Amino acid sequence: MGIFGTASERQHPQPPGRADELGEIELPDQDGAQHRLGDYWKDGPAVLVWLRHYG
Amino acid sequence: MQLHRERETVEEAGAKLVLIGQATPRHAAHFRRRQEIDLPVLADEKRASYRAAGAKVATLNELLGPKVAAKGLVSSIRFRQPQGRTIGHPAQLGGAMIIRPDGSVAWSHMSEDASDNASPAEILAALRDV
Numbered sequence: 001m002g003i004f005g006t007a008s009e010r011q012h013p014q015p016p017g018r019a020d021e022l023g024e025i026e027l028p029d030q031d032g033a034q035h036r037l038g039d040y041w042k043d044g045p046a047v048l049v050w051l052r053h054y055g
Numbered sequence: 056m057q058l059h060r061e062r063e064t065v066e067e068a069g070a071k072l073v074l075i076g077q078a079t080p081r082h083a084a085h086f087r088r089r090q091e092i093d094l095p096v097l098a099d100e101k102r103a104s105y106r107a108a109g110a111k112v113a114t115l116n117e118l119l120g121p122k123v124a125a126k127g128l129v130s131s132i133r134f135r136q137p138q139g140r141t142i143g144h145p146a147q148l149g150g151a152m153i154i155r156p157d158g159s160v161a162w163s164h165m166s167e168d169a170s171d172n173a174s175p176a177e178i179l180a181a182l183r184d185v
Contacts, residue, residue, distance in 0.1 A: 002114070002115055003115060004115070004118065004145040004146050005112070005144055005145060005146045005147075006112065006113055006114050006115045006117075006118055006145075006146040007111070007112045007113060007114050007146065008114070009114070010114055010117070011111040011112060011114075012111065013109050013110060013111045013148075013150065013165030013166065013167065014109035014111075014165075015108060015109040015150070015152060015160060015163035015165050016107070016108070016109060016160060017159065017160055018158050018159055018160060019107075019152070019154045019158050019159070019160055020158055021107045022104060022107045022108060022154070023158060025099075025103055025104050025107060027075065027097040027098060027099050027104065028080045028097065028098050029080065029083065029095040029096060029097050029098070030080050030081075030083040030084035030087050030095065030096050030098070031080065031084070032080050033095075035095065035097055037073070037104065038158070040071045040073050040154075041071070041154045041155065041156055041158070042156060043156065044069045044070055044071065044156055045068075045069065045070040045071075045153055045154060045155055045156065045161065045182065045185045046070055046071045046072075046073055046153070046154050047058070047065055047070050047071070047072050047073065047151065047152075047153050047178060047182060048073045048075065048108070048151065048152045048153075048154065049058055049072070049073065049074050049075065049149070049150075049151045050075050050076075050077075050104065050105055050108060050110055050149035050150050050151070050165075051074060051075065051076040051077070051086075051149050052147065052148055052149045052166070052169060053076070053077065053078075053142055053143050053144075053145070053147070
């Protein structure tokens with residue numbers, strides 16, 4: 001691991017073909033309420049966006 | 056990421072929009088207020104969802120190289136939004152993904168470097184094909 005926690009070797013993104021693992025993850029929102037990710041796409045498609053940082 | 060300004064378009068397409076950041080709920084609340092975001096922002100301090108989504112950690116060049124710096128400057132000017140203090144793992148990259156109700160991933164764009172983000176137009180076009 002390099003400066004700022006950077007990777008020493010180039011990595012490649014590896015998005016999964018299925019979101020089963022993602023669907024089981026629970027995360028708090030800005031108020032601390034827990035959200036299970038799979039609930040977002042159980043009734044229709046969901047667009048998930050991972051921010052690089054909150055800055 | 057300006058996609059939150061297209062929330063209505065996403066919802067008109069029958070989809071839900073979810074924003075995930077890599078810090079605490081308190082940081083998420085601050086970010087939400089600062090960016091005037093009108094939807095929940097999830098906080099993934101341990102970055103579990105980043106790993107499950109296959110998001111990568113950047114090398115130094117992918118984080119601060121000339122190409123990244125130039126695109127960052129253009130983006131700051133275009134959106135009149137200078138980058139604030141970095142919260143969370145500085146080299147963790149993000150991305151975007153569209154997931155169907157059966158759990159299959161219909162489309163994804165995970166960042167190759169710190170300047171590589173799918174545009175809202177790109178994401179909305181992909182959503183129309185789902």
